[in-house]
Structure formats: C-alpha cells, structure tokens
Amino acid sequence: xxxxxxxxxxxxPTGGPAPSLTGxxxxxxxxxxxxxxPPAALDLLAQARTGLDEAATLDxxxxxxxxxxxxxxxTAAAVLAARGRPETTPQRRRRIRSAWEVLPEIAPxxxxxxxxxxxxxxxxxxxxxxxxxxxxxxxxxxxxxDAAMFLRIVERLLVLEPSLPRPRTEQTRQGDAAG
Numbered sequence: 001x002x003x004x005x006x007x008x009x010x011x012x013p014t015g016g017p018a019p020s021l022t023g024x025x026x027x028x029x030x031x032x033x034x035x036x037x038p039p040a041a042l043d044l045l046a047q048a049r050t051g052l053d054e055a056a057t058l059d060x061x062x063x064x065x066x067x068x069x070x071x072x073x074x075t076a077a078a079v080l081a082a083r084g085r086p087e088t089t090p091q092r093r094r095r096i097r098s099a100w101e102v103l104p105e106i107a108p109x110x111x112x113x114x115x116x117x118x119x120x121x122x123x124x125x126x127x128x129x130x131x132x133x134x135x136x137x138x139x140x141x142x143x144x145x146d147a148a149m150f151l152r153i154v155e156r157l158l159v160l161e162p163s164l165p166r167p168r169t170e171q172t173r174q175g176d177a178a179g
Contacts, residue, residue: 012023037082041079061135061137061146062140065123069143070124075097075150077099078158079110079158082158083106
C-alpha cells in the first residue's frame with residue numbers, strides 16, 4: 001500500500017499545475033506582462049487614439065485621410081519612443097529619415113505597416129495642402145480602418161509584450177513569507 005501511495009504522490013493531477021518544491025505559488029503569474037511603455041510612448045498612443053476619433057467626425061475625405069495618417073504616424077512614433085536608439089554613426093545622424101523608414105529597423109514585425117503608411121505620405125501631404133480630390137471617401141475610410149488596426153497592434157506590442165520576470169529581491173521574499 002505504501003508503494004502505491006508513493007506512486008500517486010509523484011503523479012501530478014491532470015490539468016493542474018505541478019506542485020512547487022520551493023514553497024507556495026504566491027509569486028506565480030499565468031501570463032507575464034512587460035511594464036508599461038515609457039510615458040512618451042503612452043502619450044503618443046493616446047494622441048493617436050484621439051486623432052482617429054477626430055478623423056471619424058470630419059466631413060471631407062481629405063481631412064479624414066490626413067488626420068488618420070497623422071494618427072498612424074503618432075503610433076509609429078510611439079514605437080520609436082519605446083524602442084528607438086540614437087544613431088551611432090555621424091553619417092546616419094546627419095541624414096534625416098522618416099519614421100516609416102526607421103520603423104522596420106526598430107520593429108521588423110511592423111515592416112508591412114510601415115510600407116503601407118509610407119506609400120500614403122504623398123497623398124497625406126496633398127490632402128493637407130487642400131488639393132481637391134487628393135483623397136477619396138474610400139481612401140479615407142480604408143486609411144482610418146488601417147490606422148485603427150495599426151494602433152491596436154502597437155498597443156498590444158508595447159503595453160502587453162511578454163517579458164522575463166524581474167529577479168526577486170529580499171524585500172519580495174520577506175513579503176511572501178509574511179503573507
């Protein structure tokens with residue numbers, strides 16, 4: 001009987017977590033989350049969200065297109081604010097590059113989005129200049145949808161990106177022992 005009991009103690013119940021050999025699972029989190037993005041990045045994401053809300057209320061396709069494109073640009077700027085590093089060579093520092101050009105270097109997973117919005121930069125400039133018909137209704141609608149999707153993806157990327165847990169400190173261990 002003792003041998004069958006020992007075998008049962010070694011087996012883990014299906015569907016449940018393995019018992020901890022080091023103590024209670026007080027510091028176990030099922031989904032590890034990264035700390036929030038830097039304040040500058042969060043501010044840019046909020047500005048992008050506000051811009052998309054504003055674009056939805058505008059009457060002319062040119063205004064809606066330009067405002068939605070600006071929201072996408074602010075979203076890209078949030079990624080650059082969170083992940084960007086200063087240029088290291090004098091040649092690269094002297095050359096001005098667009099956010100759409102830098103974004104794929106900083107966040108390769110956003111390369112297709114960068115290409116999409118880079119292709120609309122000239123149309124945005126024309127729309128902002130008030131050139132009649134620079135953006136049609138369909139163009140504005142499509143860009144608003146794309147910019148909203150891009151914003152949601154970047155929010156998840158920056159704010160909810162999984163990372164390794166922080167090392168435990170002595171203070172954390174004492175808190176676990178007390179609780």
